[in-house]
Every structure is written in C-alpha cells, then in structure tokens.
Amino acid sequence: EHSPSLCILADTREICSGPEVISCLRAVHGLRVQVCSLGTSDYIVSNRLAVDRLFQSELQSPGNRNKLSQRLQRLQGVFERICVIVETDRVRPGETSRVFQRTQYYDGVLSALVQAGIRILFSSCQEETAALLKDLALLEHRKNAAIQVPTEPEGHRRDILNFYLSIPNLSYGAALNLCHSFGSVAAVANSSVPALAAGARLSRPQAEELHRFLHYDFDPQLLPQPLQAKGKS
C-alpha cells in the first residue's frame, strides 16, 4: 500500500504512555518507528510536522494551561507544522465510564489552538491515534516531506548528531538530515543559507536562524554569571 521507508520518530516517553500506539504503528500499519529522545514533541511524522498526543482531560483542566502553552510555543519555534491528537481518556478497570462534561474553558482552549493554526485531530483510543499518525505520515510522504534518511547514526556520526541536537530550535529530523547530507560539521558551518535549507530540509527562515547561530560571535562577557564563574575556575 505504501513504501516500506515510511518512518515515524517517537519520543522515549511514549513507550510508557502510548505503548499501543507504537506497537499498532509497527504491527498493523507496518511503519518503521524509531524511538529516540525527542524532548520537544511526542512524534515527528515528517521533516516539518510534529504531533503531540494530548488527553481530553489535559485540555479540560486550567492547571495545565502554562505547561501546554510553553510546550506548543516551543514546538512552533522548531517545526513548520504542528498537529495535536486529542485522545479520549482511558477508563480504568473498575471505574464507571465518566461522562465528559464540556466546559467553557475547554472550548476556549480549542478556539485558541484553531486561531494559532495548530491542526487538531480527535481520537477515541490508542489504536485510532496510531491510524491517524499513519494517515499523517502518508499525507506528508505524498507531499514529499517524509523522513527519508537513516535514523540511527553510529559511532562518530552519533557524536556529530549530538552536536547538531544541541543547536537551539533545530528538530531531531533536521539534525538527522544534516548528518546525512553533509560530510562534516565544517561543511555545514561553511554552507550558505540555501544549501543549509536544502541539506537539512528546512524552511528559509529556519535555515537563516541556523546560519546565524553558526556564525554567531561569542562574547564571554554576555554569559550568565554562574556559567562564567564556573568556566573560569
């Protein structure tokens, strides 16, 4: 049905919180799922799309507001496109199914997400979430944005990947692309903005940001004090 290279990156946390999503992606849909420490999002589906899996109850409670907005704002710095999958909370054994009480707060959160241009999908269980992730991956593949580089660099390349991952606002996928498209860190550092955009599959503004970072003139005086003191001792 689809090419065997279809690949999704999953965050390590998802092994605990969404084991059925991952096993479903692998077993039912035949996708390659690479579990790695993404940090930013739960899933990376293509070179530009990140997916976060949220429970309906998380959108219901105002206590989560700060955490959620920080997380999504950070994602927007890293990815061109963001999608959230709102999953119905699982009913634990022995618990009678809770009636979902829709609150004004919940509607407000949905409206804010829509206004921010974040795509929203609804899922009733982990199996459905897996199917939605597959559909998204397939769609991105058709739009020629799929992740198509090896996802497990080894040895020396592993060190280079860690270096790229420490660059702010660079996604795991972009770091993998850099590893794959450029022979060395020096080659990346000497590349023009268009070459970086093409090699890392980044948008123009993102490539400009990367270029700026690599050429940034370091001034030790501007380090936060504790860092500076420790560095000099």
Add this chain to the structure above:
Amino acid sequence: PVTAGSIVVPYGHVIGNEKWRGSEVAQRLQGKIRLIFEDGLGLVDFHLSNRTCILLISEADLVAGDEFKRRLVRFRNASSLRGIVIVEKTQISDQYYLGVQKLVVLELGMVLLPVANQGEASQLIIQLVSFCVREQSRDRSANPFLRKQRAQLAEPAVLQAVQQIPGVGKTKALLLLQQFGSIHRLCNASINELEQVIGQTVAQQIYPF
C-alpha cells in the same frame, strides 16, 4: 455558490444564515453575541469575521449520506475563507466520525470540531467568536498558543553546542570560543591553531570532528 459577494462582518458581530433563524443554536447565541441573519449565504452557516466562517453538520446530515461531503468540497473549491466545520458527534453519528475527520482535516485541510448537540455548538461558537475578535484587534498576547518572538542571547547555547564535541568540557569550550569567536571560525581553524589553545592531544581529537 458560496455567496454572491464577499461578506463584511461588522466588528464583534456574527452573521448567520437565514435558515438557522429560530433554531436552538440561534436562540442560545442571541443575547450572548450580536447575531444578524442574512439570506443568500449559500453554503456557509455563520460568518464569524471577514475571513472565518462556520459550516455546521448535524447528526441528521451525517446519517443521511454524502450530501454534506459535496457541500464541504464545493465550499473548499470556491472559497478562500478559513472554514471551521462543527459536527454533531452523537452515539448515532459516532461511527461516521473518523471518515469525516479524514476528509475534512487531512484531505480538505479544514478545521473540524465535534460537539454533542446544538447547545454545545453554540457555546463553542461563542468562544470562537471571542478569539476572532481578539485576532482582529491584534491582541496576540491573548492567545497562549501563539509563539512570541523573544530575543535571547545565544551565548549559553553556543557554549553548550561546543561542549558536545568529544573531549571538550566547559573550560576548553570557553577557551576555544574566546580564541575563535564563532563555531564557523572554530570549524575552519588549522590543527596548529587548535594546539596553541588546548594542547596537542585534544586538538588531534577534535580536528577531524
């Protein structure tokens, strides 16, 4: 077929399709927002602003077959407005939801929000309107999910990155950056230049990196 001309929505108002006059949604909206009814809105049910509108799909639409799909596709082809589709997801229409979601969100690239009944739809519309109004007044800080541009010093990040080079800790990273200034220049340093800063062993180790 969408509308005769472009609709101008007065600030803070909602324009509703004539067919919703007297309905439960309309009754619940009235008094909370300023609702004006107009004829000839075509495919659209409610206009929230000059660029955002709502298409409402009832439980009956879902069960009745594919007519609503044709309506959505016609809207998407004819209009550049941002269309938000609100669908009545009930026990009866639940089975169709996944298919509708795939069409609306993945294929048409529109927004789809499920509600349980017309009452919930009206509450959701009220919230959407309040965000449309805030958007028009350019009050971006009101939306917690919009990214705020913040100027941040890159020094700590640059230092962090250089420490990822094998054999380089905090002290050596600082020495290297004080000498070479940027990652770009550090990458182009000769092995001799590196040896002068951090010694032969580490220089040979990091040069091939």
